[in-house]
Amino acid sequence: MSLLDIRDLRVTIGDVQALKGVDLTVGRGEVVGLVGESGGGKSMIARSIVGLLPGAARATGEVLFDGADVLTMDAAALAAHRGGGAAICFQNPRGALSPTRSIGRQLTDRLTTHQGVAAAEARTAAVALFESVGIRSAARRFDHYPHELSGGQAQRVMISLATGCAPGLLIADEPTTGLDVTLTREILRRFREAADEEGRGVLLISHDLASIARVCDRLVVLNAGAVVEHGPAADVLAAPADPYTRALLAAVPDVTRPVARTAATPGGEVVRIEDAHVVYGSRFGSGGHHALRGVSLTVRAGETVGVVGESGSGKSTLARLMLGLITPSRGTVTLAGREPSRLRGRELRDLRRRAQLVFQDPIGSLSPRRTVADAVAEPLRAAGVKAPERARRVTAALERMGLDGTYATRRPHELSGGQAQRVGIARALAGEPDLVVFDEPTSALDVTVQAQILKVIGEVTAERGRGSVFISHDLATVRGVCDRVVVLYLGRIVEEGPVEEVFARPRHPYTKALLAAAPTLAGRADGAGVSLTKDPEEAVPGAGCALAPRCPYAEDACRAEEQELRTLGPVRVACRRAHELPDPPDREGPER
Amino acid sequence: MRIARFAARRLLQAVPVLLGVIVVTFVLVRVLPGDPIRTILGPNATEADAAAARARYGLDQPLWRQFLDYVGGLFSGDLGTSIQSGASVASEMAVRVGPTMELVVLAVVIATLLATVLGIWSARRAGRAGDHTLRVLALVGNSLPEFWLGLVLILLAYSVLGWVPAPSGRVDPDTDLTLITGADLLDAALTGNGPAFASAAGHLVLPVLTMVVVIVAPLLRSVRASALEVLGSEAYQAAAAHGLSERTLLRGYLTRAALVRLPALAALVFGFAIGSTVLVEYVFSWQGFGQWALRGLLYRDYPVVQASVVVIALCYTLIFLIADVVHAVLDPRVRI
Known part of the structure; x- marks a missing residue:
C-alpha cells in the first residue's frame, strides 16, 4: 500500500x-x-x-x-x-x-x-x-x-x-x-x-x-x-x-542548447562604468558591506549584456548603479554621456529617464490602485508629454506588447503574471530610454509564460537604438537573449565575453561551477563538471582570489595574489590558472 | 544594552523638545487675553495696588527678563509661585500629579490587558455572536461621555448598591496614610498600610472603571484587527499546517505577533486619557492634576499653566519612549 x-x-x-x-x-x-x-x-x-x-x-x-x-x-x-x-x-x-x-x-x-x-x-x-x-x-x-x-x-x-x-x-x-x-x-x-x-x-x-x-x-x-x-x-x-x-x-530554456542570435553591430556607448566600488554603510558607521569591488563595464546601443552570479554577488547593486540610483564610493558611472553623481534636481531626473528598469516581481511593481494605462503613462508624464500624445504612445506601447485596448483600464490584480510583466516592459519602453535593465524579469513566472516573455524581451533587445542589460541567475535564459555575458562573484567580474564562448567553453572555475549547477533536461549525471566546495556564507575570502576558499583548483599562489581580468582568447578571465584548467565534460561546443 | 543606549539618545532628543515647549507656552499664556493680577485683586483694586502686585510677581519686568528668570528657576527646580494661591508651584504640583497618574496608569494598563485578552478572543471567534457582541459593547462604551458614565456608575454602585465608598476624597483619612508619592495606592503599599490600601483601592474602582470603559474600544479594535491579520497570515497557516497544538499556536505564534502594533496606540490613548481625566476628576471630586491645571488656565495663573504643560510634555516623551522600547522588544524586526 x-x-x-x-x-x-x-x-x-x-x-x-x-x-x-x-x-x-x-x-x-x-x-x-x-x-x-x-x-x-x-x-x-x-x-x-x-x-x-x-x-x-x-x-x-x-x-x-x-x-x-x-x-x-x-x-x-x-x-x-x-x-x-x-x-x-x-x-x-x-x-x-x-x-x-x-x-x-x-x-x-x-x-x-x-x-x-x-x-x-x-x-x-x-x-x-x-x-x-x-x-x-x-x-x-x-x-x-x-x-x-x-x-x-x-x-x-x-x-x-x-x-x-x-x-x-x-x-x-x-x-x-x-x-x-x-x-x-x-x-x-x-x-x-x-x-x-x-x-x-x-x-x-x-x-x-x-x-x-x-x-x-x-x-x-x-x-x-x-x-x-x-x-x-x-x-x-x-x-x-x-x-x-x-x-x-x-x-524550458536549456542552458546546453546554443542559441543562434544575429550578432548586433554595437553603436555608441550607452553606459560606461569604470572601476566602480559600492559600499553599503552599516547603521552606526563602522564596517559596512562591500557590494561592488572595482567593476568596469560598458554597454553599447544595440547590445544586450547578461549579468549572472549567485545571490549576493552584486547583480542588483550593479543595476542600481547603472540607473543612477546609487553613487559609487569610488569610480565613475557615465550614463548617456553624463555622470548622474554630478547632477542635481531636474537635470538628474531627466537623465534618470534615459535608463529604465523592468522588475522581478511583475505584479508587485505595479501600483494596485492605478490602471495599466496610468502606469505606462507615468514615465511620459514625468517627461512632460501632453495628454493626447501620451494616450497615443501608451496605446502604441501596449500594442507592441500584444495587449489590446481592453487592458488599458485594468488594474494589476486583473492581470496574470505574464500580462503584468508585459505592462512592466511597456512602461519601461514608453519613454524611449537609451538603456533598459531587466532585473530577473522571468524568475517569478511559469515556464511557458517565461518563454513568451523571453521572446518579447528578445525582440525588444534586438532594436538598434538601445542598450539592454539582462540580470539573471537563470543561465539558460541569459544564453537565449544576450550577446555578451558578465559573471559576477562577490562584487567582482570574474569572466566576461561573448555569450556563446563563455557558455560553451567556460574558463573561470566559478563560471564552470555555475554552468554545472544549472538544471538541464538532458539528465546529465550529477557531479559532472566543477562544483564549489563550500557555501558562500562559510567561505571568507582572504587576501588573494575571492573564490580561492571555494575553488577546487586553488593553489597557494591563488590565495596570495588578487586576480585581475586578463584577456584569454575571445574572453577576459580573472583566474591565473584559467588557461590550464580542463574543459568540463559533456558540453556541446557551439555550432560552427 | 542597545535599549539603554537608545533610551539615553531619546532622552537627549527630548531636551530641545522640552525647551521648545517651555518657550511656546511662556509666550502663549502671555499673548492670551486676560490678566492674572486683575482676576485675583477683584474689580475694586486701584491701579497702584495692581502695580504693586505686578511687581511682587515680577510681571513688571520686560518679557525677556521674565523668561530668563523663569528658565533660571527651572534649572534649580523652582517652577515659580502660583499667582492665585501664593504657594510654590512645585509643592502644589507634587500633591496633584500622583493622584492623576495613579488614575491614568491604572486605567491604561487595565484597558490594554483587557484589550489584549478580549481582542484575541474576539478574533478567534470572528463573525460569531460573541465577537459581534463584544465589538458593539466596546463601541457603546467608547461613545458614552465620561462625566455621564461616571455619574451613572456612582448612582448604581454607591447610591443603590453601596458597593463602593462615597465619591469624595481618595482614601479614608482615619487610616493615617503617610504621603510619599501622592499616589495613595502606591503610598499605602510602600508603607505597608493595609487598611489604607483597601480604602484607596475602593475609591479608585469607579473612576478607573469609567476611564477603562471609555478608552478600551480603540485598543480592542487594534488588537482584534492585528490578530485577524496574523490568523490569516501565511506564517500562522504554516504553523497550523504542521499540526502544532492550539495552546502553542496561541502563545507562540499569535499573541506576540498580534501585539506588535499595540504600544504606539496605547501611548496615544495614554495621552488622550491625561486630557480626559479633568472631567473624571471633577465627577469624583478627585483632587488631581487636571483640575489644578484647568483652574490655573482659567485664572491665567502663568506659572501653573507653564508647569502643567511642561509636565504633560514630559509625560508624552516618556510614554512614547516606553512604547518604542516595548515595540522593539515585541517585534524583532524593529531596530532601535
Whole structure:
C-alpha cells in the first residue's frame, strides 16, 4: 500500500472546478514531482493532503494516507495527521516563518509536539537538525529571527521545520523559486536525501520541470485540475505522451542548447562604468558591506549584456548603479554621456529617464490602485508629454506588447503574471530610454509564460537604438537573449565575453561551477563538471582570489595574489590558472 | 544594552523638545487675553495696588527678563509661585500629579490587558455572536461621555448598591496614610498600610472603571484587527499546517505577533486619557492634576499653566519612549 493514495479527488470552489478527478500515489522512499503551471491546482492538492482546504471548497473522492481518508478525519485525527503524517515546506519560506518567534523556538515547537522530545533536550536536538540541513553555526543561529536569514537559509530552516515534525510524507511547494542555481541544486538534494536516507515519501511541487526533474523518481503532470501524464521521470522526459507535457518541455530554456542570435553591430556607448566600488554603510558607521569591488563595464546601443552570479554577488547593486540610483564610493558611472553623481534636481531626473528598469516581481511593481494605462503613462508624464500624445504612445506601447485596448483600464490584480510583466516592459519602453535593465524579469513566472516573455524581451533587445542589460541567475535564459555575458562573484567580474564562448567553453572555475549547477533536461549525471566546495556564507575570502576558499583548483599562489581580468582568447578571465584548467565534460561546443 | 543606549539618545532628543515647549507656552499664556493680577485683586483694586502686585510677581519686568528668570528657576527646580494661591508651584504640583497618574496608569494598563485578552478572543471567534457582541459593547462604551458614565456608575454602585465608598476624597483619612508619592495606592503599599490600601483601592474602582470603559474600544479594535491579520497570515497557516497544538499556536505564534502594533496606540490613548481625566476628576471630586491645571488656565495663573504643560510634555516623551522600547522588544524586526 502506498503512503499516500489520492483517488479521484475533485474540489470545487463556488462554481469553479479546481480539481477534476486527480489520482496520485506517493510511496515511502519515493520522490514524486508534481508539475504544472500556476493555477493548475497543484497547491490545492497539497492543501487537501493536510486537510487545509479553504472554507468555501467542497471536496469529493478519497485522500488516503496510510489507509485513512484525510477528507473525513475528525479534528483529533487531523491534528495528529498534520505535521506528523504529512508536513508541507511552504513556498516563500520567509513569509511562512513566523516573524516574531526565533527559528530555534519554531523548531523546538515541532519537535516537542510531534516527536515528544523533552523541553530540556529540545535545544540540542534542534541544533543537530539545523546542522543536518546545512545551516552553519547552528547553535548561534538558534536564537535568530527569520528576517535575519538569507533566502537559502530560510528555505533550509523551512525544511528543518517540516522534517522536525517527523512526517511520513514531505510536501515541498515550489521549494526553489527565487533561489539561484547552486542553492537550488543543494536544496533539491536535501529532498532526495529525505527519501533515500530517512525513508520519507516526498512530493515535489513545481512549475519548473527542468530543476526538479533530476531528483524525481516519478513525474505527474497536471493541467487545469486534471492529471494529463504520469510515469517514471526518465520516460516522461524522454518520450512525453501528452501535448501539454511536450509544450512544457519545449518551453524550458536549456542552458546546453546554443542559441543562434544575429550578432548586433554595437553603436555608441550607452553606459560606461569604470572601476566602480559600492559600499553599503552599516547603521552606526563602522564596517559596512562591500557590494561592488572595482567593476568596469560598458554597454553599447544595440547590445544586450547578461549579468549572472549567485545571490549576493552584486547583480542588483550593479543595476542600481547603472540607473543612477546609487553613487559609487569610488569610480565613475557615465550614463548617456553624463555622470548622474554630478547632477542635481531636474537635470538628474531627466537623465534618470534615459535608463529604465523592468522588475522581478511583475505584479508587485505595479501600483494596485492605478490602471495599466496610468502606469505606462507615468514615465511620459514625468517627461512632460501632453495628454493626447501620451494616450497615443501608451496605446502604441501596449500594442507592441500584444495587449489590446481592453487592458488599458485594468488594474494589476486583473492581470496574470505574464500580462503584468508585459505592462512592466511597456512602461519601461514608453519613454524611449537609451538603456533598459531587466532585473530577473522571468524568475517569478511559469515556464511557458517565461518563454513568451523571453521572446518579447528578445525582440525588444534586438532594436538598434538601445542598450539592454539582462540580470539573471537563470543561465539558460541569459544564453537565449544576450550577446555578451558578465559573471559576477562577490562584487567582482570574474569572466566576461561573448555569450556563446563563455557558455560553451567556460574558463573561470566559478563560471564552470555555475554552468554545472544549472538544471538541464538532458539528465546529465550529477557531479559532472566543477562544483564549489563550500557555501558562500562559510567561505571568507582572504587576501588573494575571492573564490580561492571555494575553488577546487586553488593553489597557494591563488590565495596570495588578487586576480585581475586578463584577456584569454575571445574572453577576459580573472583566474591565473584559467588557461590550464580542463574543459568540463559533456558540453556541446557551439555550432560552427 | 542597545535599549539603554537608545533610551539615553531619546532622552537627549527630548531636551530641545522640552525647551521648545517651555518657550511656546511662556509666550502663549502671555499673548492670551486676560490678566492674572486683575482676576485675583477683584474689580475694586486701584491701579497702584495692581502695580504693586505686578511687581511682587515680577510681571513688571520686560518679557525677556521674565523668561530668563523663569528658565533660571527651572534649572534649580523652582517652577515659580502660583499667582492665585501664593504657594510654590512645585509643592502644589507634587500633591496633584500622583493622584492623576495613579488614575491614568491604572486605567491604561487595565484597558490594554483587557484589550489584549478580549481582542484575541474576539478574533478567534470572528463573525460569531460573541465577537459581534463584544465589538458593539466596546463601541457603546467608547461613545458614552465620561462625566455621564461616571455619574451613572456612582448612582448604581454607591447610591443603590453601596458597593463602593462615597465619591469624595481618595482614601479614608482615619487610616493615617503617610504621603510619599501622592499616589495613595502606591503610598499605602510602600508603607505597608493595609487598611489604607483597601480604602484607596475602593475609591479608585469607579473612576478607573469609567476611564477603562471609555478608552478600551480603540485598543480592542487594534488588537482584534492585528490578530485577524496574523490568523490569516501565511506564517500562522504554516504553523497550523504542521499540526502544532492550539495552546502553542496561541502563545507562540499569535499573541506576540498580534501585539506588535499595540504600544504606539496605547501611548496615544495614554495621552488622550491625561486630557480626559479633568472631567473624571471633577465627577469624583478627585483632587488631581487636571483640575489644578484647568483652574490655573482659567485664572491665567502663568506659572501653573507653564508647569502643567511642561509636565504633560514630559509625560508624552516618556510614554512614547516606553512604547518604542516595548515595540522593539515585541517585534524583532524593529531596530532601535
